[in-house]
Amino acid sequence: MEIADYLKVARRRLWILVLVPVLAAGAALTYGLLSPRTYSATATVLTPSLVGAQYSQFTGPQAIDQFVSAFAASAADPTVIAQTATETGASSEDLTDNVSVAQVGASSNVTLTYSGEDQKTSSEVAHALATNALVNIYSAQGKIAGLQADAAKKGVDAANKAVNDYVTKVGVGEPSAAYTAAISQVTWLQQTQATYAASGDKSAASLIRGSIASAQKQAQTIGATLPQYNTLVNAQTLANEAYQSALGDQRKVQVQAAAAADPEVITTTDAEPDRTGASTVKLVVPVAGAAVLFAIIVIALFEFIAAVRRQQSGRELEGKHVATDTVPAEPAAHDTAEAPAEVVTAEEESADEVAPASAPDAVPATAEEDRPDAGSQEPASSTAPPTHPRPARTSKKARRAAARAAARERANEEQEPEHEASTERTPSMVDA
Numbered sequence: 001m002e003i004a005d006y007l008k009v010a011r012r013r014l015w016i017l018v019l020v021p022v023l024a025a026g027a028a029l030t031y032g033l034l035s036p037r038t039y040s041a042t043a044t045v046l047t048p049s050l051v052g053a054q055y056s057q058f059t060g061p062q063a064i065d066q067f068v069s070a071f072a073a074s075a076a077d078p079t080v081i082a083q084t085a086t087e088t089g090a091s092s093e094d095l096t097d098n099v100s101v102a103q104v105g106a107s108s109n110v111t112l113t114y115s116g117e118d119q120k121t122s123s124e125v126a127h128a129l130a131t132n133a134l135v136n137i138y139s140a141q142g143k144i145a146g147l148q149a150d151a152a153k154k155g156v157d158a159a160n161k162a163v164n165d166y167v168t169k170v171g172v173g174e175p176s177a178a179y180t181a182a183i184s185q186v187t188w189l190q191q192t193q194a195t196y197a198a199s200g201d202k203s204a205a206s207l208i209r210g211s212i213a214s215a216q217k218q219a220q221t222i223g224a225t226l227p228q229y230n231t232l233v234n235a236q237t238l239a240n241e242a243y244q245s246a247l248g249d250q251r252k253v254q255v256q257a258a259a260a261a262d263p264e265v266i267t268t269t270d271a272e273p274d275r276t277g278a279s280t281v282k283l284v285v286p287v288a289g290a291a292v293l294f295a296i297i298v299i300a301l302f303e304f305i306a307a308v309r310r311q312q313s314g315r316e317l318e319g320k321h322v323a324t325d326t327v328p329a330e331p332a333a334h335d336t337a338e339a340p341a342e343v344v345t346a347e348e349e350s351a352d353e354v355a356p357a358s359a360p361d362a363v364p365a366t367a368e369e370d371r372p373d374a375g376s377q378e379p380a381s382s383t384a385p386p387t388h389p390r391p392a393r394t395s396k397k398a399r400r401a402a403a404r405a406a407a408r409e410r411a412n413e414e415q416e417p418e419h420e421a422s423t424e425r426t427p428s429m430v431d432a
Contacts, residue, residue, distance in 0.1 A: 013299045017292070024291030025284050032280035039271035040115045041123040043130035044104070045071065046267065049259045051108040057141060057256060064108045071110050072101040074140075075133040084129045088121060095129060122271035130266050138257035145250040152243035159236035166232055172222055175229040182219035189215055310397075318401045 010017065051058045051067045058067045074080060081095045098115040112133070114126040172178040189212040196205040259265070 009299065009303055013302065016295050016299055016302075020295040020298070021288045021291040024294075025288040028284045028287040029280065032283050037273060038098075038115045038117055039119040039122045039273055040113055041126040041269055041271040042111050042113045043126040043266055043268045045110045045112070045130055045134060046265055047108040047110065049262075049265070050256065057252065064103070067108060068101075068103045068110055070137055071112075071133055074136045075099060075101055075112060075129060077133070077136060080129070080132045080136050084125065084132050087132075088125045088128050090116065090121070090125045095125070099129065116271075119271045119273075123268050127266060127268040130268075134260045134266070135257070138253060138260050142250070142253045142257055145246065145253045149243070149246035149250050152239065152246040155239040156236070156243045159232070159239040163229075163232045163236055166225075166229060170222075170225045170229070172225075175222055175225045176233075179219060179222040179226055182215060182222050186212060186215040186219055314398045314401055317398045318405055 047067060051063050058064075058070075076096070076099075081092050084090065084095055085092050094116060095114075100113045102111050102113075103109070104111055112126060112130045114122055114129060116122040116125060167174060189208055193205050193208040193212060196202075196208065
């Protein structure tokens with residue numbers, strides 16, 4: 001198809017191109033004007049003191065993403081929603097469906113936007129929800145840090161008890177110090193014995209020998225308790241370190257909670273209407289554009305269906321003409337029979353389409369003049385061209401197809417001698 005054909009189709013289906021976009025734009029405009037008016041307020045959380053700070057729990061390359069995810073999850077927490085609904089009077093459904101959390105560009109700041117039908121309370125609801133969500137993050141972390149500190153303290157108490165019980169069982173006080181003292185005593189006795197032996201006092205040296213044996217035995221006894229004692233002491237040391245670490249984490253969380261409770265951390269804007277004239281236009285324009293595209297698709301579908309139907313009609317008409325031209329010629333009827341239907345040749349049909357109107361002095365023949373006598377009726381000429389009924393006025397394409405079919409049939413009849421023989425027998429049948 002050329003551009004002119006497309007323009008013809010557009011003119012013929014202009015009502016679709018106009019009506020569909022107008023209806024769609026009207027529906028969008030009606031929705032924009034009649035739908036309930038809502039107002040949005042935004043609370044911004046300023047996080048320089050909360051993310052990446054010295055005592056912050058959000059540190060490292062993923063600190064910003066972690067904080068944004070934690071804040072969004074906290075804002076959707078049922079406990080936070082219930083608390084905010086109680087404080088502001090907003091419904092839990094609105095706090096769930098009409099709240100959005102987003103990161104401000106590439107910074108660590110986070111925005112919380114709330115949309116409601118009441119312009120006065122929208123700002124209050126946004127600020128309360130952001131505050132409760134932020135407090136919930138650090139209150140939960142504070143609870144976890146407190147539980148960890150309590151568990152570490154219990155570990156320290158258990159380790160201390162184990163050491164004390166073992167020392168009581170051994171009965172030597174602190175085994176490591178007792179062992180050191182026993183070894184020192186053995187060493188001193190051995191040195192004393194050596195001094196007496198060197199001075200020639202053998203009786204004194206013999207007396208000290210028994211003390212040395214007793215001191216060595218005591219040292220061996222105490223030394224046998226050292227492995228288990230050292231194990232208990234090491235466990236006690238680790239428990240104390242864990243407890244100190246838990247206390248440090250708890251202090252960090254408390255510092256972060258205090259920073260989050262600062263009123264200057266959260267700033268809230270005034271509520272503004274969500275839909276204005278410009279926003280309504282932004283809604284109508286894309287809807288109208290989509291409707292135009294839909295109208296074009298509908299027109300293309302209609303044209304395709306119409307083309308298929310025209311093609312089927314042309315094939316049916318061509319088949320009817322072929323069937324009419326292949327029927328054998330009938331003998332001429334008597335004057336008492338009804339007049340045959342008007343027939344024209346293909347040449348006459350073509351001439352009728354191009355010939356001008358007949359002259360004024362041409363008088364059509366009357367029925368009496370046209371009706372032949374029964375006795376003088378001439379047989380049909382064997383050289384007469386085949387005729388066919390005048391087709392109904394159809395499209396040019398259908399008429400051209402019918403003319404081509406008639407020409408093919410006429411050529412076939414001229415080549416068949418049987419047709420001439422059948423036409424020569426027609427007079428004898430009339431005379432009879």
